[in-house]
Amino acid sequence: MNHDTHTSPGTETEPVPAMQQILDNHFLLLFLGIALPTVLYIVWGIMEVVSIPIAK
Amino acid sequence: MAQFRVCPQSGLYFHKSAESLMKANAVAAVVFLLLAGVLALLVTLTRWPTVHLLPADAFYMVLTAHGINALLFWIIFFEMAVLYFASSTLLRSRLATPRWAWLGFWLMIIGAITTNVAIFQGASSVMMTSYVPMPAEPHFYLGLILFAVGALIGCFVFLGTLAVAKGENTYDGSIPLVTFGALTACIIAIFTIASGAIILIPTFLWSVGLISYIDPVMYRIVWWAMGHSSQQINVATHVAIWYAIAAIVFGAKPMSEKVSRGAYLLYILFLQLASAHHILVDPGVSSTWKIFNTSYAMYLAVLASMIHGLTVPGAIEAAQRKKGYTNGIFEWLRKAPWSNPVFSGMFMSLIMFGFLGGITGVVMGTEQINIIIHNTLYVPGHFHATVVAGTTLAFMAITYFLVPVLFRRELILPGLAKWQPYIFSIGIILFTLFMMGAGTMGVSRRHWDMSFADASTILGMTFEYPGTAKLMMGIVGISGVLSIIGGAMYVLIVVGSLLFGKKLEASAGFWQNFGVPLADSCYSPTRPERLGRPPVIEEHGSAGFEAPGTFVLAIVFLVTFVVYYFINWKYLASVWPMS
Ligand code: HEM
Numbered sequence: 235m236n237h238d239t240h241t242s243p244g245t246e247t248e249p250v251p252a253m254q255q256i257l258d259n260h261f262l263l264l265f266l267g268i269a270l271p272t273v274l275y276i277v278w279g280i281m282e283v284v285s286i287p288i289a290k
Numbered sequence: 291m292a293q294f295r296v297c298p299q300s301g302l303y304f305h306k307s308a309e310s311l312m313k314a315n316a317v318a319a320v321v322f323l324l325l326a327g328v329l330a331l332l333v334t335l336t337r338w339p340t341v342h343l344l345p346a347d348a349f350y351m352v353l354t355a356h357g358i359n360a361l362l363f364w365i366i367f368f369e370m371a372v373l374y375f376a377s378s379t380l381l382r383s384r385l386a387t388p389r390w391a392w393l394g395f396w397l398m399i400i401g402a403i404t405t406n407v408a409i410f411q412g413a414s415s416v417m418m419t420s421y422v423p424m425p426a427e428p429h430f431y432l433g434l435i436l437f438a439v440g441a442l443i444g445c446f447v448f449l450g451t452l453a454v455a456k457g458e459n460t461y462d463g464s465i466p467l468v469t470f471g472a473l474t475a476c477i478i479a480i481f482t483i484a485s486g487a488i489i490l491i492p493t494f495l496w497s498v499g500l501i502s503y504i505d506p507v508m509y510r511i512v513w514w515a516m517g518h519s520s521q522q523i524n525v526a527t528h529v530a531i532w533y534a535i536a537a538i539v540f541g542a543k544p545m546s547e548k549v550s551r552g553a554y555l556l557y558i559l560f561l562q563l564a565s566a567h568h569i570l571v572d573p574g575v576s577s578t579w580k581i582f583n584t585s586y587a588m589y590l591a592v593l594a595s596m597i598h599g600l601t602v603p604g605a606i607e608a609a610q611r612k613k614g615y616t617n618g619i620f621e622w623l624r625k626a627p628w629s630n631p632v633f634s635g636m637f638m639s640l641i642m643f644g645f646l647g648g649i650t651g652v653v654m655g656t657e658q659i660n661i662i663i664h665n666t667l668y669v670p671g672h673f674h675a676t677v678v679a680g681t682t683l684a685f686m687a688i689t690y691f692l693v694p695v696l697f698r699r700e701l702i703l704p705g706l707a708k709w710q711p712y713i714f715s716i717g718i719i720l721f722t723l724f725m726m727g728a729g730t731m732g733v734s735r736r737h738w739d740m741s742f743a744d745a746s747t748i749l750g751m752t753f754e755y756p757g758t759a760k761l762m763m764g765i766v767g768i769s770g771v772l773s774i775i776g777g778a779m780y781v782l783i784v785v786g787s788l789l790f791g792k793k794l795e796a797s798a799g800f801w802q803n804f805g806v807p808l809a810d811s812c813y814s815p816t817r818p819e820r821l822g823r824p825p826v827i828e829e830h831g832s833a834g835f836e837a838p839g840t841f842v843l844a845i846v847f848l849v850t851f852v853v854y855y856f857i858n859w860k861y862l863a864s865v866w867p868m869s
């Protein structure tokens with residue numbers, strides 16, 4: 235695989251952009267990737283099923 | 291002290307324990323693919339009307355086994371190997387807790403065998419979805435649960451390895467894009483397995499009589515949180531493999547790390563919600579829930595797939611143009627190494643996944659249109675285009691790279707290997723198109739006899755599909771057999787190479803294929819050189835769009851998409867005539 239030989243000077247000291255900080259925070263991503271479908275798909279879906287009135 | 295070996299061919303580092311685990315998981319994967327392929331042949335020959343091979347009972351048993359061995363065991367064993375590769379090898383880090391990883395591996399093996407035993411005993415022909423109240427034997431569910439626990443352990447070993455790499459400072463900056471793709475797969479896998487536990491553990495308890503009732507609607511909702519999401523593990527993984535192969539074969543760099551990672555983030559956030567497209571005709575949940583989950587949210591995930599589908603060929607085009615293939619719009623593509631199965635397999639996987647699997651998936655995931663094809667053969671037509679043409683072919687392509695690099699054997703039958711991706715692809719294209727065609731004419735999925743002979747002899751009811759539908763099922767049979775031949779070529783080449791391929795390292799013997807390490811002299815305790823080249827997540831894409839050919843491909847894709855979408859609405863209008 236290719237290796238890039240030129241690194242632009244000063245990359246080390248530049249502040250890391252906010253988006254990159256989010257993408258580098260693996261456990262935040264893990265949390266989001268589980269919380270979102272759990273709430274929007276599973277919990278919401280089950281609440282709709284549970285609220286179906288029982289036949290008499 | 292952790293031991294590493296450098297592959298002289300690729301420069302990749304392999305941690306001794308991780309290497310063994312990758313091999314064991316990859317070999318297990320291929321064994322289950324072989325089994326799944328034999329079963330696919332039996333299923334296909336039964337659905338081919340003039341052959342109609344198996345009796346009904348055997349058909350449903352074999353169909354259950356085919357779905358589970360292919361979709362779960364082949365794919366997930368392979369994904370474990372990819373997770374270990376993407377964490378340990380790509381980050382040049384030791385693998386966290388190899389013992390746990392081995393425990394996970396053995397749980398998966400025991401689970402897979404247990405479930406197969408249950409299926410072939412004959413009283414668990416419940417299809418891979420195992421909808422309640424259809425009962426399977428307890429050990430059918432138990433095997434699946436063990437398999438899932440094993441896979442979950444593998445996911446944690448992956449996350450642990452990311453932490454080790456960070457702690458031991460093996461890389462600069464952000465993890466590489468391919469590893470990020472594997473992380474996406476791992477996150478989706480954890481949600482998948484958790485959903486599986488929520489539904490399969492109660493179902494197991496129900497099968498042994500400890501729980502008296504499981505609500506079928508509830509079952510379907512939670513089961514599909516697993517069933518659909520597990521397909522998204524595959525998508526995240528095979529996209530990562532596309533990026534990896536573009537880098538391996540062309541030295542291509544992603545057009546924009548930022549855009550590609552952003553697309554993966556959309557996967558993490560939204561891809562799993564599309565599980566709702568399996569529930570589109572179910573009563574009990576509102577249209578608001580259905581449409582939110584399958585449209586507004588899911589289209590963001592589809593957007594992400596289109597981004598990947600654009601940036602991977604775009605990166606290849608840019609790399610090729612840099613090498614001087616600048617004539618016209620498509621010289622870069624014409625002059626690509628089409629006889630190298632690593633490339634050809636990957637590129638056809640990308641094209642077929644987009645054009646066949648992707649477009650049909652979005653169209654059938656539209657609530658109104660779904661009703662036309664729900665539970666018809668259109669559905670397996672669609673998902674063989676995603677999971678066979680997309681995922682399986684991508685995994686096959688990377689295998690041709692891994693046999694020399696990881697297993698240290700030369701490929702046997704290189705001439706056959708050159709053809710394998712083409713034969714497999716031609717088979718799959720026809721197979722999926724004609725399955726979808728038959729499905730559009732109403733032919734059901736999971737159905738033993740499309741002539742309904744029993745219904746007419748027993749009940750005196752007759753029903754006949756149009757002759758075209760029968761013809762299409764004949765073509766499904768023939769093209770299915772062709773794709774199975776393509777699959778068999780892969781298994782032959784891989785197994786043959788591991789057994790008889792020329793040794794690229796003297797100690798790469800028989801048992802080394804199953805995870806026994808190479809000779810001690812191959813490894814050294816010196817730490818790999820730190821992974822430099824931080825993937826800068828640049829603020830702008832490269833100046834201008836440096837890939838006009840890819841742009842044309844993208845336009846063709848969008849036009850196909852739009853036309854097909856409207857054809858389906860038109861067709862829907864004719865299903866329910868208004869007069
Ligand atoms: C390459 C050759 C293959 C052929 C010819 C083939 C053929 C078939 C056929 C004919 C069916 C039955 C459709 C029906 O009657 O409903 C089927 C079902 C299925 N196949 Fe394949 N298949 C192949 C490979 C694969 C692979 C590689 C996977 C997964 C990675 C896979 C996953 C499935 C699944 C999940 C089902 C559905 C089972 C169910 O309805 O419960 N197939 N296949």
Ligand SMILES: [Cu+2]
Binds near residue numbers: 517565567
């Ligand atoms: Cu789905």
